[in-house]
Each structure stands twice: as C-alpha cells, then as structure tokens.
Amino acid sequence: MKVFCGFSKMWRDAGTPADSFYEVRPECTDVPKTTFKIKAGKTLSVRKWQAAFSPEGYLDIGRTLGRIQRGGIHPLIRGEVWEFLLGCYDPKSTFDEREQTRNRRRAQYAVLKEECRQNFHLVGSGRFVTAPIITEDGDPILDPIVLQQTQQADNGMASLSQENGTSYSSGMVKEVDKKIIQWKLTLHQIGLDVVRTDRTLVFFEKQENLSKLWDILAVYAWFDSDVGYCQGMSDLCSPMIILLEDEADAFWCFERLMRRMMMWALEYDPDLFTLYEDPDAATEHSEGSKGKTKSIRQCGKYERENMKSKAKNAEAPLPISVFLVASVLKDRSSKLLTEARGLDDVVKILNDITGNLDAKKACSGAMKLHKKYLKKAKKT
Known part of the structure; x- marks a missing residue:
C-alpha cells in the first residue's frame, strides 16, 4: 500500500508541477521515486468522475474503471473513489441514500469507539501505548513506559471528570473477560507498528495523526475479534486516514479493505470478493431491494x-x-x-x-x- 502514499511529486491534468499531495520529509533521501504522472485524457479526473453520476446520484461505474486502469485516479478524488471501489457504497444508490448510510456508519463507529474507551481509557485520548499493559492472565502490567505514556491522558481525563462531577478510574485492575484480555494484548503491538508506519511522510509527524491510526486499528481489533490485529495492518490503514479526513469514514474504508485481505489465509469465499456487495442491504431493503447483479460492463x-x-x-x-x-x-x-x-x-x-x-x-x-x-x- 505504500505505493499509493509514497509519491513525493504529483502532476495535474495540464502537466504543470503541483505541490506534493503526500509531502515527504526533506531529509528522507532514500524514498523510492515514482514514475506516476497524471495523464490527460487517461487519468480519472475530477470532471470525469463527477460526470459519471446521474442527477439522482447513481454512478455509472463502468465509465470509470477503464480510466482508472489506464491512468489511475486524480489525488483530489482518490479517497472518494476508493470508497466505491472497496464497496463502502453501492453505485446504484442515490446521493441521499449514501448520506444516510454515511451518517449511520459514523454513529456506529462512535459506539464502537466508546466501547473501546470504556475498556481502555487511552482510546480517543490522543495518546497510545507501545508497551504491554496486561498479562495473558488478565493482570495489569505497571510498566514504567506505560505509566509515562498514560500519565498525561490520565491527568487530563481526571480533571475532566472532576469538572463533570463524575469518578474516573484508569482501569488498571485485573481483567477477567477473555475478549477484553485478548484485545488489550494487541494494543501495544499496534502502537509499536504505528510509530514505524510511513515515517517518511510529514503527515505522521503530528501526534494526532498517529493517534488516529492507533484508534482505528484498536477499534477494528475490537470490532472483528476473530481477525484482531496482525503486523502490517497499519501500512494498509495508513492511506485511508491520509485520503479520508473523517476518522469513521477511514475506519469503514479500512474494514472493507480487510474483507478482501483475509483472502491471504482463508479458502475462497465468493461473498468476500463481491466488489459492490452491500452488507447493510438485508436490514435496509429486506423486500423490494434493487437488483445487485452486476453486468459484465461493470466488472x-x-x-x-x-x-x-x-x-x-x-x-x-x-x-x-x-x-x-x-x-x-x-x-x-x-x-x-x-x-x-x-x-x-x-x-x-x-x-x-x-x-x-x-x-x-x-x-x-x-x-x-x-x-x-x-x-x-x-x-x-
């Protein structure tokens, strides 16, 4: 995935130099050079992408796939296009339907993140851990590194709870729930990978962006406990948070990507590889739903x-x-x-x-x- 986010220079449709879309730190001289250039008439441009939608919002995906294959996607719309390519939205949906789906998923992500915060208070705090916080038996590890990493967040959250008149606990007690134990055992590994992810990019010099990456991966490990977290997921998630400003949108884009990346270890399951499948269709359109069968032109x-x-x-x-x-x-x-x-x-x-x-x-x-x-x- 680093192929998508390691570009130090990009070019606009007219062929004139533009500011870097994915800025690389000046001292990083060993970043691989890219030969990618926006090709007039081949690259999927903003204008061509917008023209592929009907007034109601239906997307003629067949008009875009050829350009994507021949010349790639213009950086300004890459995040939006990826959401369709990864199956976050059905091309047959309208603008209003997609807005409803987006709002519902953002609310669902907020619920998932709050569940994680209740289990470990650093989720959503702007900080994260890089050292183990719990043993396999559920006993808390009072590691000096963990205490140092959590101290600032603890002070801030304790002050907030005093203002609100509520009690605050750091949660450093013995855990008995097996799912929570398994989840907590992955948090420090996520942190170690986060600080190593795309360090050549200026984007990850900001603590808030590192924390956002950690939050998404931590929530995903809780959301899909069967998969949990594996080393390398941070590299796959990195382009999502760079391209999509909203954390919830980046999470669901990453979640759809992971449906395809299971394919490295599992037997083939057609349901995992349907490009435009809509997992919410069963609840949204139990009867009278639009046909989901793809024409060969859409493939x-x-x-x-x-x-x-x-x-x-x-x-x-x-x-x-x-x-x-x-x-x-x-x-x-x-x-x-x-x-x-x-x-x-x-x-x-x-x-x-x-x-x-x-x-x-x-x-x-x-x-x-x-x-x-x-x-x-x-x-x-």
Missing part, C-alpha cells in the same frame, strides 16, 4: 475473464492475490535462484520489495498469468 478485466470461463469451470475462481504474488515471485525468480542460499536470503530479497514494487508491472504480470491459467484450466 474489471479480471472479473470479466472469470465470468467468461465460469460456464466451463465449476470450481470457484482463484482470488487475484494469488496471481499478484506469483507475478512478483516470477519477476524476482532469477535473483532468488542465483543469490538465495537459505530461508534468510529469501526473506531479505522479498523484504527489499517493500517500497520498491512497481504496482502497474505487478498487476500486468498477474493478468497475464491469470490468462494462461484460464487457458490451461479450459483444456483440462
């Missing part, structure tokens, strides 16, 4: 190829992530075969890909491998 090239071969192949299609990984490995195959002498060398070579991956080349390679796979599957 991307990968989906279209799968749809064409579906009649001849009864098995569920492989997720595109399989072909992306295969494409990267194929591109690095000569280096792996000639330089790797063991697992440590393999890990080092693959780690060097971070921040240096040519996303367009990887996607093109994945599509070629996918096409070869379908041909062989058709013969067998």
